[in-house]
Amino acid sequence: MNVRDRVFWAGNEIIAEAAVRAGCNFYAGYPITPSSEIAALLSLRLPQLGGVFLQMEDEIAAMGAVVGGSLGGSKAMTATSGPGFSLKQENLGYAIMTETPCVVVDVQRGGPSTGTPTAPAQGDIMQARWGTHGDHTIIALTPGYPVEVYRETVRAFHLSEVYRTPVILLIDEVIAHTTESFEIPTDSELDPVQPRNWYQEKYAENSFRPFFDFYQGKHIHVTGLTHNKAGFATTVPEIVQESIEHLVNKILLKQKDIERNESYMLDDAEIAIITFGSPGRASKVAVDEARKEGIKVGLMRIITFWPFPKDTIRALVDNVKAVIVPEMNMGMLRMEVERAAMRRDVSLHGVNRVGGVPIEPKDVLEKIREVHRGL
Amino acid sequence: MRSEIRFAGVGGQGNILAGEWVALAAHNMGLNALQSPTYTAQVRGGPTTVDVLIDKEPLGYPRLTSIDFFLCLAQGAWKLFATQLRDDTVVVVDPNLVKNVGQGPQMVYPIPIIQITKQAVEKPVFTSAVSLGIFCRLTNVIPRDNMIHTIEQNAPAGTVEKNLLAFNTGWESVEGVIPVPRNELSVQNA
Incomplete structure (x- = not known):
């Protein structure tokens, strides 16, 4: 197309x-x-x-x-x-x-x-x-x-x-x-x-067991038991260790390839909004409104949520005075941001709605003003 | 220019369909449009609303914050969705169904929408098209011809004629209706 x-x-x-x-x-x-x-x-x-x-x-x-x-x-x-x-x-x-x-x-x-x-x-x-x-x-x-x-x-x-x-x-x-x-x-x-x-040729190393499907003329064995590289169950500690490390690392070590975020007006921001999904739209409107009032605020909207963009967030948090996290839950992203920041002195604020109505631009704008007053 | 439109009522009245057709008409005119329905887990009878947002510019927040036109067909829906109204929002209610509109500076058009739908088209299922006729007459968002074209293109087979009759019924029903200050309407019905 x-x-x-x-x-x-x-x-x-x-x-x-x-x-x-x-x-x-x-x-x-x-x-x-x-x-x-x-x-x-x-x-x-x-x-x-x-x-x-x-x-x-x-x-x-x-x-x-x-x-x-x-x-x-x-x-x-x-x-x-x-x-x-x-x-x-x-x-x-x-x-x-x-x-x-x-x-x-x-x-x-x-x-x-x-x-x-x-x-x-x-x-x-x-x-x-x-x-x-x-x-x-x-x-x-x-x-x-x-x-x-x-x-x-x-x-x-x-x-x-x-x-x-x-x-x-x-x-x-x-x-x-x-x-x-x-x-x-x-x-x-x-x-x-x-x-x-196509993937089989390029990315075979991402599969611990043989990279084959059924009906390809190969004898394959697929099991939910921890298995060796032939695909058969094993309890040999070294192989179990290696296989689980494979499951974790094949994604974690490629974090940079998988990570995707939207950054908006963060270059000179004193306040960063970190959010994801539809609250990102309300937040962007709020950033525009706050900027008109002279408040230096920017937005990071997470598109690849897992693996979590922890390095990007740590760098962002180090460059701003305060962080606001709007989300339609009681603070799940805020907790991850806190962990990623690795600092105890972060000025971190939530906008949390769980009543079944979306977060509105004014909810975020009010929080921006409140946080800005306290800077 | 940004336009914000909301149709509210109870499930089964066709309010969400009315909103869909307004947004679709705007989309087909090359404008950026969105429609976002809200309904309950009940199939029929629960309060419903549909938010329609139209702009030449890209759309930001996908719900309404400053409504231009609000049409409401149920008291329960009024209670939940008569929000984000401006002083000059054009408000339409079916006075047989929405009796308490509370206090506010808006002018309200009382039009017995369900009753006139039953009289003109016999079935209340065409309420959505009646609402569209009223909407088109009272605002300048969608030209009449564009709305009619959207109805013709999207009405289920065999219902185009009745939908157009309903649309015209809505259009005509506005004739001679004098808007009442919201505060006075509440007093009348008290």
């Missing part, structure tokens, strides 16, 4: 269409608000293109089917929301352990439990990182604008193939259900869309 088409799509439609663009040919899921439109659209699109759409009996089975679809050679994805994401955690761990590429979309809603199904929240970022048991790293992307949702969905498939791992696309209900004008990116504006054997 070399010419930009102008469209009017909601976030969930964008994800479905971008997944198709990225070569997704296998979807298994179980409908859950506010993600259901992704399944609805792919149930039409995938069969048209010769792909597979499965509505499974529950969220757990859906994640199992995604792992199976990917092991069979498909580019597989599922979409869910907080409660379903909880149920997927065991099979998500299986995908991590077996190094099975797949994309899991979590359209976050208010929780815990059934919570507020139709209201936005950002309370699943820690579940994305630590929801499944055992040592591992994960890649989670948090786009904020329509064109970025498209781009990051395509990138999610690319990264999952490169690093042989599930990639979580974490969006919130505001993004999922806002229908908006935007231009579809051209091929050159997107990450590569390639078949699996």
